[in-house]
Amino acid sequence: MTTIQLLKGHPLSSKEHATHALLYMWKVRKFEEAVKDLFGRGMMHGTMHLSIGQEASATGMCLALDLADQITSTHRGHGHCIAKGADLTRMIAELLGKKIGYCGGRGGSMHIADVETGNLGANGVVGGGIPIAVGAALASKLQKKGTVAVSFFGDGAMNEGAFHEAANLAAIWKLPVIFFCENNHYGMSSSTDKAFAIHKLSDRGLGYGIPGVTVDGNNVVEVYEAAEAAVARAKSGGGPTIIEAVTYRWEGHSRSDKNLYRTKEEIEEWKHKDPIPKFISILHEKNLLSQVEIDAIQQQAYDEIMHAVNEAVKAESAEPSGLLDAVFKKVSA
Amino acid sequence: MTTIQLLKGHPLSSKEHATHALLYMWKVRKFEEAVKDLFGRGMMHGTMHLSIGQEASATGMCLALDLADQITSTHRGHGHCIAKGADLTRMIAELLGKKIGYCGGRGGSMHIADVETGNLGANGVVGGGIPIAVGAALASKLQKKGTVAVSFFGDGAMNEGAFHEAANLAAIWKLPVIFFCENNHYGMSSSTDKAFAIHKLSDRGLGYGIPGVTVDGNNVVEVYEAAEAAVARAKSGGGPTIIEAVTYRWEGHSRSDKNLYRTKEEIEEWKHKDPIPKFISILHEKNLLSQVEIDAIQQQAYDEIMHAVNEAVKAESAEPSGLLDAVFKKVSA
Amino acid sequence: MSEKSDTNNRMLTMAESLREAMTIAMTERDDVFLMGEDVGIYGGAFGVSSEMQNKFGEERVIDTPISELGIVGAAVGAALAGMRPIVEIQFSDFTAQAMDQIANQAAKIHFMLGGALHVPLVLRTPQGSGTGAAAQHSQVLETWFANIPGLKVVVPSNPADAKGLLLSAIDDPNPVIFLEHKLLYKFPGRDAVPEGSERIPLGVSKVVRRGSDLTIVATGIMVNKSWDVAEKLAAEGINITLIDPRTISPLDMEPIHESVRETGRLLVVQEGPSHGGFINEVIARVSESPTFGSLIAPIKRLAGMNIPIPYAPQLERAAVPQVEDIEVAAREIVKNWR
Amino acid sequence: MSEKSDTNNRMLTMAESLREAMTIAMTERDDVFLMGEDVGIYGGAFGVSSEMQNKFGEERVIDTPISELGIVGAAVGAALAGMRPIVEIQFSDFTAQAMDQIANQAAKIHFMLGGALHVPLVLRTPQGSGTGAAAQHSQVLETWFANIPGLKVVVPSNPADAKGLLLSAIDDPNPVIFLEHKLLYKFPGRDAVPEGSERIPLGVSKVVRRGSDLTIVATGIMVNKSWDVAEKLAAEGINITLIDPRTISPLDMEPIHESVRETGRLLVVQEGPSHGGFINEVIARVSESPTFGSLIAPIKRLAGMNIPIPYAPQLERAAVPQVEDIEVAAREIVKNWR
Ligand SMILES: Cc1ncc(C[n+]2csc(CCOP(=O)(O)OP(=O)(O)O)c2C)c(N)n1
Ligand SMILES: Cc1ncc(C[n+]2csc(CCOP(=O)(O)OP(=O)(O)O)c2C)c(N)n1
Ligand SMILES: [Mg+2]
Ligand SMILES: [Mg+2]
DSSP, X not given: OOOOOOOOSOTXXXXXXXXXXHHHHHHHHHHHXXXXXXXXXXXXXXXXXXOTTOHHHHHHHHTTOOTTSEEEOOTTOHHHHHHTTOOHHHHHHHHTTBTTSTTTTSSOGGGOOBGGGTBOOOOSSTTTHHHHHHHHHHHXXXXXXXXXXXXXXXXXXXGSHHHHHHHHHHHXXXXXXXXXXXXXXXXXXXXXXXXXXXXXXXXXXXXXXXXXEEEETTOHHHHHHHHHHHHHHHHTTOOOEEEEEEOOOOSOSSTXXXXXXXXXXXXXXXXXXXXXXXXXXXXXXXXXXXXHHHHHHHHHHHHHHHHHHHHHHHSOBOOSTTTGGGSSOOOOO | OOOOOOOOSOTTSSHHHHHHHHHHHHHHHHHHHHHHHHHHTTOSOSOOOOOTTOHHHHHHHHTTOXXXXXXXXXXXXXXXXXXXXXXXXXXXXXHTTBTTSTTTTSSOGGGOOBGGGTBOOOOSSTTTHHHHHHHHHHHXXXXXXXXXXXXXXXXXXXXXXXXXXXXXXXXXXXXXXXEEEEEOSEETTEEHHHHOSSSOGGGGGGGTTOOEEEEETTOHHHXXXXXXXXXXXXXXXXXXXXXXXXXXOOSOSSTTOOOTTSOHHHHHHHHTTOHHHHHHHHHHHHTOSOHHHHHHHHHHHHXXXXXXXXXXXXXXXXXXXXXXXXXXXXXXX | OOOOOOTXXXXXXXXXXXXXXXXXXXXXXXXXXXXXXXXXXXXXXXXXXXXXXXXXXXXXXXXXXXXXXXXXXXXXXXXXXXXXXXXXXXXXXXXXXXXXXXXXXXXXXHHHTTTSOOOOOEEEEEEOSOSSOOTTSOOOOHHHHHTSTTOEEEOOOSHHHHHHHHHHHHHOSSOEEEEEEGGGTTSBOSSOOOSSOOOOOTTOOEEXXXXXXXXXXXXXXXXXXXXXXXXXXXXXXXXXXXXXXXEEESOOOHHHHHHHHHHOOEEEEEEEESTTOTTHHHHHHHHTSGGGGGOOSOOEEEXXXXXXXXXXXXXXXXXXXXXXXHHHHHHHHHHHOO | OOOOOOTTOOOOBHHHHHHHHHHHHHHHOTTEEEEETTXXXXXXXXXXXXXXXXXXXXXXXXXXXXXXXXXXXXXXXXXXXXXXXXXXXXXXXXXXXXXXXXXXXXXXXXHHTTTSOOOOOEEEEEEOSOSSOOTTSOOOXXXXXXXXXXXXXXXXXXXXXXXXXXXXXXXXXXXXXXXXXXXXXXXXXXXXXXSSOOOOOTTOOXXXXXXXXXXEEEOTHHHHHHHHHHHHHHHTTOOEEEEEOSEEESOOOHHHHHHHHHHOXXXXXXXXXXXXXXXXXXXXXXXXXXXXXXXXXXXXXXXXXXXXXXXXXXXXXXXXXXXXXXXXXXXXXXXXXO
């Protein structure tokens, strides 16, 4: 297991921070490309939900978190997991059904959790992680831990009852939780235009007394700044915040998606808003990193992913023996 | 069965309308008193949820409805049921477990429905009727019936996921539905101050794009005016409205309530805001009805309830035979 | 009991036959409509309603937000108000979100309101494992529905039955839960699917094949697995009666009693976890009836392991009965109990 | 197997013994807290947590809005983050609202995440009929929970067991559903409730009384009704072994097999609807085991009618097994099968 090296802070506050932010966005991108490839080559089973195009939101949010802060994630959770510091080999290994995978092959892509980095788990249920994050925030408050919990979820999840009940609990108890909505314009084929009668999804907060902010989810700096403010608010007892990060998923919803509900032009348009070049151009502007450095970072991300894939492929497959014993945690005497 | 005589319209628009409004508020009050009495005398089984003190909201809303308009109601639903025109004898008979009761003794107080008056049913589940009303509104739209559906519910119900999901569906499909929240300050022992981080519950609408209005729920005229506007909006394709009627329940939540969560003073204070005298003083002011007429109306309400109680008490008890056959509606050949 | 084959010999997948049933019903009557997440242009997560929105328009094939409780509740309300909604819940695991409207509202309204109203609602939803979708997308939750009085529960095992049963479900004035196994969507059954609009009544078990050595009662996809076993063992001279209840609520026990009286041996097979699982109802009904006296062997039960469905294919396979398991069990009963 | 009586002979109601268990656990450890609708000053709808908020404060006895899904979800999250929440759902009927968090989250997390996390959560909730509260407030939904791998399910039948079992449930690192019959809250059991903090382990059936003519396996309040029958029939020379599984998941079958091997006759009794009901598991386990060979009578099952619970007392009584029904059934089996 690699040691966890996370660097909290504004992505433009130093060379190190900029490097870190860029590296993580690239790791997510390369990871997703690798998954797509593994899937295409028939090495991966089940389905996949890729977050290509959305790398700035996961990265920007996690840059504002301490290791002890917690997150809950979604079916489209690879980015959150990586940005919070998870081990890449164990992630890929999980997708390949290997023993060393995060879930020992029992969970797959939609159920990766990582205790060490405060990731309480991806979730196959849309909205399922939202009340769980609120509960983690409640625990933080009761235990006076001073941590914040962040629930990542999609635009679609905001219409689930789970969001509503969780949001209200957080509001009335002023819990240290952030509702981080990645608005990628669609819940499967359902566009936000049709699924909502409001324009800014962060306005949902108005009905609970929760402040909401909408940011360019493809700009890691904007995301970070909103995240930092929300974290500060939460940790100082100010209660929850809704952050809406407006972004776009380039790939289909999952394997079975024929993309009939959107146009090629729309997808192309958003590819021009790619969060990685967007950050790079800011770096150029600010003169924080040279092109050589940037290329090296990209290479490092690629190498790390390839290393993870190779290790994972070599690893031993999970075996069915012991499944029954794995249902319950043993009662300690 | 008595024929249904409902008079739609502004309670101050004529002597008849004023009479109607007052009569129905009194019927609700006398009905609840009779229920309390039957319960006290051990003639009624189960529990009871009385709406004494809340008569203006049910009455004011239903004055704006046609017979074909539909409502869904709650555990505290006697008032809605009466105001929509239900037969009093069949209501009492239901509470007494009689064959002629609305549900043949199978449902009791929390499950009275009345097809003839468009009452799709009270509900023992907090929030349970809200999506159902939205569905009735959807049917109205699909069938181009031109009717509106009203969902009555309490302040407490607004924190259920059912409210959230239903409200959003209504908003995006611009359905002819009214979310009528009777804010009586408590969901059982839970005060709105603690259960909400907003002050006006009608502000919940902001997060869905649904207009909300808060009225004095003890003033039947104010309630009616808000109701009429919402009905007009719904029937003209404008979509849903949230009406918050601020009111108060005088009695405990149910039989088991010891009223530990509120003060005697608070209850007394609200008894001074009794909706019936409030309306009578408006009638005096407007010179619409004389004291003699008013007294006669009160007497009529009392007589109707007593008649219903007597008839119901005399009626035959429901019998267990045939219960199994009552589970499914017969498949017609 | 078994439907006569269509002369045209049309082999459809179950997705196709279900689509055909909905299309027929929606053409026959105006009050039927379909509602659910991504049922429109996407055609539903498993393509069952593919192209239907083009045909019937956005008001009769209604895309919804992700709000299972709201959707089912709205369907209940629309049903009370005179429509006949078909709701698709994208995975049956998410009926959990809608259980109040399913179990506490739809199932109870007719009885509880004294018959004043009824709820002609069909809830279609895919269930079962085998797609690598892990614990939250692979359950068989039929027991939940079967144990709620007021719901009818259909578990079709093949395209032809699925069509006829769905047509009956849509006709039915009561709420019907229609549980479709995902692995069956893409494959044609053994029998052709008749053209036309013939209904298969709910509550009639089907004797899929007859034999005098062993009675197998299986549900859903386990019918197909058991068929393979019956076919194979027939070659060895072990003859199996295979019964597919098709609707598990109401449950038609007659052919089961009849067969067990003949064979004296009973094997029941379900995919869902054994503990408290539905198939126990078949065991209970046999054990409490005079048929009990005909049994010459203990009743054998094959069911899913009592674990959440795991992700990796090698684990997932182990979690539910496979053809080999059924084969071993069937052979053992017949060999050990003569 | 049965707990030794307390010397002080303390007769508590079940509401009192449950409160005592929670109070002990919350005194023993800081990570335990109680959360639910009206659990604070109101003391819970059935008074179980009466005065506890005074004792432990608003942060450890937390009143919530009416949001069952949110509450259970928050409890799951708090459990993942190191706390040991006890959640009270006001009526078990409203677990329907929270089924996603119960069945899809709490039950699966430990397994699905490969053991990385676990969910030490107790969900307490009243179930059952007899209070005139009608179909939406009277159900017995134990089958839902029993059929979900990953949940432990406790159905206590008396105050003494309730206390010891609840203490074990709170200790348990896994999610435990604790189903309390409302009619039992107000009545003391037959046995005194021990002082102190002794646990009763989950997964151990209790032999309530022994006799060699008939085995009765009953759950929850049906244990008490069956006791009355056993007492009465003992006077007639019919001797009954009465077994209370106490936890229906996991289910300890050993004493049941043992007794049936002796009596050859089995009567199972549950309150919930028979169709697909949990008690069938007991029938299935006996029928598939060698114990089957000892049976001299068909297994008899008594359960709730397959109807929603009706309101009027005369109807409600008819809907679930009463003492007379158990008596008739018990006498018949013993008389007819010698
Ligand atoms: C409760 C629930 N309903 C439906 C689904 C099926 N489903 C999986 S992802 C998805 C779309 C989610 O949309 P969104 O929340 O916007 O997230 P995104 O996929 O865009 O990241 C749907 C409908 C599910 N997994 N859970
Ligand atoms: C889903 C659900 N949760 C809890 C309950 C128990 N309960 C019945 S009424 C009630 C309070 C409801 O408050 P509110 O909606 O404000 O209506 P009010 O009683 O004030 O009229 C509660 C908690 C229930 N019936 N249904
Ligand atoms: Mg989305
Ligand atoms: Mg209230």
